[in-house]
Amino acid sequence: MQPFDFQLRPRIVFGEGVVERLGQLARQHDARRVLMVSDEGVVSAGHFDAGRRALEAAGVEVHAFHDFGENPTTDMVQAGVAVARRVQPDLLVGLGGGSSMDCCKGINFVYSCGGSMHDYRGVGKATADMLPMIAVPTTAGTGSEAQSFALISDAETQVKMACGDPRAACSVALLDPVLTLTQPPKVTALTGIDALSHAVETYVTKPRNPMSLTFSRRAFTLLSEGFPKVLDNPDDLEARSQMQLGACLAGLAIETSMLGAAHAVANPLTARFDITHGQAVGVMLPHVVRFNGSRHAQWYAQLMSDHDPSVPAEEAPDRLAKLLTHFLSLAGLEDSLAKLAVTADAIDQLSADAAGQWTGTFNPIVLDEGNIAELYRAALSDVAQPRQPS
DSSP states (O other), X not given: OOOOOOOOOSEEEESTTGGGGHHHHHHHTTOSEEEEEOOHXXXXXXHHHHHHHHHHHTTOEEEEEOOOOSSOBXXXXXXXXXXXXXXXXXXXXXXXXXXXXXXXXXXXXXXXXXXXXXXXXXXXXXXXXXXXXXXXXXXXXOOGGGOSEEEEEOTTTOOEEEEEOGGGSOXXXXXXGGGGGGOOHHHHHHHHHHHHHHHHHHTSSTTOOHHHXXXXXXXXXXXXXXXXXXXXXXXXXXXXXXXXXXXXHXXXXXXXXXXXXXXXXXXXXXXXXXXXXXXXXXXXXXHHHHHHHHHHHHXXXXXXXXXXXXXXXXXXXXXXXXXXXXXXXXXXXXXXXXXXXXXXXXXXXXXXXXXXXXXXXXSSSXXXXXXXXXXXXXXXXXXXXXXXXX
């Protein structure tokens, strides 16, 4: 049995309407002045105001930072740090999707420890205790609320940097499924595929352990049941609850088992072709499942056992890959690189980029440029118009 060292760091508060407890939870951390990090879409949906009202009702002074976007960059983090230095908060709130939570963590790193975001690339680079943080996800995808990592893009190269430290973990993850009802259909689709990819990838990584397997398997069951329902009926609050809790459990799995090849090959597609992360990881994941399933079919059979207990082990990788492709279709997402206008002449550079991705080191089969190129070729089809890398 694989050894592990796991601590459940965030207190998880789940339920309809629990955003109203945000002020109470902040005061439990002796907070009197809070910096709340939310993107403009969250503000437009009214969620920022809901969080602000809950904080102010508890006597907490609220300041805001909104000047960032999807895939927050080092420059955006630095802008947030400037606001934090002016405000001098004693607690941070990341309210929104993965970008809001990651940007908030990034601000916490630099504000609490000094330097720049680049200083914290990797694991365990924090040099001081960090401010307590409450994460309030409004999407069901990244599971960032359950992780001690921030994903921040270098402003010049657009390369995503994973910056992790136990002291960066959130103090509280506040899961209110009502907040996810306002997700646009495309966001529901992309974040849902991302959450599913986390459950699938964490189940087969090298550091997989009894804790991560428990989180991954339950996450996959919740997500695979909830995803078709929310696509069919976006107002289904029970299905939204399944998705939000499933995404959080998958995030807990990442915290102790990391990710694998699908994220390693997806990230260069985002960096070079501006393909949204959920789409990029979704198009690659079925091919990674078949690749890893050549040696670990039994693991995939175990993962699918609650969803479909009749799947024989030898058929599990292909059955799972087909299920994931079916989910892409239901979500209105593309199922090949060709449909995303990526052509064969980009594969060599993409493969070189993917081979240097940290997440790939946790894949159960060792990755090299050769087998990575095969994954890209498998995801390619014949009909495409070239898209020039950025």
